[in-house]
Amino acid sequence: MPSRTRTHHSSLSDPFAAALQPPADETPAARQARVAAEAEQQRVSDRIDDDLRRERAERKRRAKREVRVLLLGQSESGKSTVLKNFRLKYAPNQWKAELRAWRAVVQLNLIQNVLTLLDVMHDRLLLPDSSPDALPPPPTMSFCDGDGDARASLDSTATATAARAVVLTPLHQVLHMRLSPLRAVEADLRRRLGAGDPEFAFANGEDGALGGAGALERRGAAGREFSVRGWIGALGLAGGADGGDGEGGGGGGEKRERVGEGEEGREGKVDAATEILATVCDDIVALWEDPGLRELLRARGLRIEDRPGFFLSDTARITSRDYVPSDNDVVRARLRTLGVQEWRIRLEHDEQFGSEWVIYDVGGARSMRHAWLPFFDAVNAIIFLAPISCFDERLAEDPAVNRLEDSLLLWRAIVSSKLLGKTTLIVFLNKCDLLKRKLQSGIMVNKHLISFGARQNEVGVVVKCASPPSPSPQPKGGVESAMLMCVLGWACVDLKEKFKDILRADASEPRTTYLYATSVTDTKATAATLNIVRDGIIREHLKHAEFV
Template sequence: MDDWPPPVRETAAQRALRLDEEREAKRVNDEIDLALEAERLERQKRKVDVKILLLGQAESGKSTILRNFQLQFTPQAFRAEAAAWRAVIHLNLVRSVTFILNLLSDAPSSPTTRTRAYAPSRPSHATSLSHSTGHGHPDFPVEINAGDYAHAPAPLVHMTDELRRLCMRLSPLRTVEAGLAQFLSADSESHPRAEPAHRVTERAFEVSVCPGSKWKALFGPAPHPTALADTRTSQRAHPPHYEELEDARRVIEACREDMVALWQDETVQESLKNHSMALEFQSGFFLDEVDRIAVPGYEPSPSDILKARIQTMGVEEHILKMETVADNGQTWGIYDVGGSRGQRAAWIPYFDDLNLLLFLAPMSAFNQVLAEDHSVNRLWDSFYIWNTICSSRLLNNVTFVLLLNKLDLLDAKLKAGIQFRRFVTSYKDKPNETDSVVGYIKSKFSAIYKQHSPPGRLLRVHVTCATDSKATSIVLERSEHCFLLAPH
C-alpha cells in the first residue's frame, strides 16, 4: 500500500524500493496476525469443560485408568489406536521371554556353581511411621518394615540340554525386542536401557516414550485387502515401517510354541521362585496368553490394551471430546503426571482450576520398594503422597477420588501365601485375607484424609482393578457423577 502523500522528490528507483519494503512489512505483519489467530484458536480448542488430574506413584495404574476413560467416553478414538498397542503388547510379551533367558543364561550346566541375583531380603527391623524418620515424613497411623533389596545367592537350578536348546531357538526374540523398543522410543530423548544379558534384575527393563501421541502416530491402520491387491497403491496403504513390524510379528509367531514351552517348563518356574520373581504379578504380562497373541491377524482386545505396559516420561495431557450421548460435545482435559520421585515437582502447576483429583494407590505394592530408592516401601510411599496432597491448600475446593487399585494382584499375592503383616507390622495378627487387608488399607487412607482435609471437601473411595474395564467403567461413571454433584 502506498504511503500518502508520497515522499517529496522520490525517484522511480526509490519508490520501487519503498514499495518492496512496504510489501515485505505487510507480509510479516500478516504472518504475525495469522500466528496470533492460530494461537487463539488453539487455546480455544484446548479449553476444557472438566479438568481431571491423575496422581500416584510410578506403576500405580494411572495410564491404565486413562485408557479406561478413553474406552468409556471416547470409544471410537480408543479403537483407532489398536495398531499402536499391538506393538506394545508384542514388546511386553517378548521382554518377558528375554527376561527369563537372561535369568537362565548363567545357570550352571552342572550343580557346582551358584548364580546370584537381586532378591528381597527379610527385613531385620521395622520403621514406625507414627514418628518422624528425620526426613520430614509426616505422622502415619501405620508401621511398615523398612526391608531392602540386596544381592543374595539363589538356590541351585540345573539347566537341562533340552532347556538350553529351547533358549537357543528363542534367541532371535532378543533382536525383536531391541527393534521394537527402539522403534517405540524413536521420538524419546531417553531410550530404553536393557540390562546386560549376564545381569539379573528383579523385573524386565522399561521402554520410555515422550508425552503426547507421537509414538502412536508411527502406526497406521492395517491396510484393506483390496488395497493390497493393487500393487500401485500397496505402498500408500501400508503404515510407516510396516515391513519392520511385520518381520517382528512373523518371528514372534514362529516362536509361539517355544514360548509356551518355556513358560511351562518346571526348571524355569523353579528358577523364578528361587529368585523371588513373580512375572505374572508385573504390569504387561502376557506369557500366559501366547496362543492367542502370537498368531496371524491378532487384534488387541480392550482388555489387552488396558493390560499393556509402556512408561511415559513427563506430563501426559489428553483432551477428550466426549462421544457418549450424555456428555456429547463436552471437552475433558485429563492430565497424567509422572509418579517417580524426580517428577513430582511438576505436579503443583496442574492444581490450578482443577475439578477432580483421582489418586491411585496400588494395594498390591505392600511387599515392593521404589525403583529409585530401595529403602522405601511402596505402600508407605503412597501414604506419604496422600498425606501431602490432602494437606495442600491449593486443593481445598477440589473433589477427591481415591482408587485403591490392583485388587486382583493383591488377592493373588495373599492367596500365594505372602504375609501382609510381614511388611506392614501394625497389621499385627489380623487375617491374611483380601477383605481384611483391603479394609485395613482403606481405614488408614481415610484416617489421613480426615486429619488433613478441610470441612466439606468431597471424597469418594473405590476398590479397583484397572484392567477390568467393566468394573472400572462403573467407577468412572460414579466419579463423573461425583464431579457433577460437587460445588463449583
C-alpha cells in the same frame, strides 16, 4: 482537500506516516484504486479480528465445558491404565481405531517376558556350580520386603540355594539358543517405538529408578522397561484436533511411521518382528510351560505372572501373523510414562456440559514428581492411584521405602497442599485383584507394613470371620474363600480408614473425598466406577462454578 494537506504536513515530522502518504500528484483514478484497496485491507483485517474474537470466545466457552483431571500416584500405580479405561469408555471409536497401533507394544512386552526368563536361565546355565553368593537377586521390578538387611541376605542365600538345586537340561540350552534372536527383535521394536529420539528414553536407571539393584535386576524386567513421553508420538497415532484427542506435554518431534502397521502397512507384508515371533511361538510356549523353569522361578521367588505387561499366557494369539490387540491387551500393556502428558478427550455421544475432558497423565517415579506441581491449580479433580497390592514391595528408586508407605506419604502431601484446597479428590485403592492373589498365596499385610503393627495380632479376627455373620451370604468356595474375603475386606477397609485418617488429620481444607477399591485392568468394573466418578466430578464442578 484541506485534511490531506494537513496529513501531508504532519508527515514531515513522522517518517513512517510519510511513507504511507499517497503521492502529492495522485490522479483521481489512482486515488480511487487506492481507496478501494485500503477498504479491502480493512475488510480483511476486520475479518481476522472477528475470527480471533470468536476463537477467544469459543476457547472461553470450551474452558467452561471442560473438566480437567490430574492422575497422580507412584510409578506402576495404574494412572495410564485409568486413562486407557476412560478413552475406551468415552471415546470408543477413536480407541478402536488405535488398537492396531498397540501391536508393537504388546509384542515388546511379550518379548521382555521371554528375555526375563532367558536371563533367569542364563545365570543358571552359566553358573551351575557357583556359590549362592554368585547368584544375583531375582529380577522383580520392585523389591520384596524383608525384615532388614540381615534377614534379606539370609533370604537371598536361601533363595540362591534353592535355585541351585534346580536342574536345567540340554533342552533348556536349546530353547535358550533358539530364543536368543529375540534380543535383536527387542532392540528393533524399541527403535521403532522411539529409541534414540531425545523425546523418548529408557528406564535404565536414568532417574535412579533402579538404585541398589543387582546385576540380573538391571538386566531384568525393570531394566528393560520402555518409557515414552507420549503414546501419540511413540505409536505414530493421528491424534490432535480432528479426533479431539491429543497430547501436549510430549508434543512436537517428527512423526514416526505408524508402528502398528510397520512394514506390513506400507508394503502389504508382515513386518520382521511379527514374522520372527510367529516362528518362535512354539519355543516360547514350551519354555513357559517347562516344569524345570517354573521350579526355578518358584525357587527364586519370581512371580512374573504378577508383573506389569505379562503376556506369556497369550503367546499363541499374540504371535499370530494377523494379531490385532484386544481392548484388554491394550489396557494390560505396559508403557512407562515420562513427564506429563495432556489428553483432550471429547466424549463421543455426549453433547451436554462436561463433554470435554482434559486429563493429565504423569510419570510417577520420584524423579518426575516435581513436574506435577504446575498442574495443581489448573484441575477440577485429582484421581490418586494407590496400588494396595504392593504392601510387600519396596520402591525401585529407593529400596528403603515400602511402596504402600510411599503412597500414604504422597497422599498426605496431596491433601495438605493449599493449592489443592478446592480440588475434588478421588482415591482408587488399586490392584485389588493382585492383592487377592497375594493373600491367597499366604502373604500377610501386617508382616510387611509397619504402620499396620497394631493389627498384627488380630489375625484371630480374620479367622473368626471364617463363618461370616449372617445375613452376609457364604461366598462360593467355602470357609477358605470366606477367610480370604475377610482378609481382603479387612485390608481394604483398614486401608480406606488409613487414607481417611490422613485426610482428617492433614487436609488443608475440609472437602468431599471419594474412595474406591479398584482393579483397573477389569474394564467392565472400571467403566461403572468411572461413570460414578465422572458424575461426581461434574457435580462438584458445577457446584463450584455456581451453576447450581
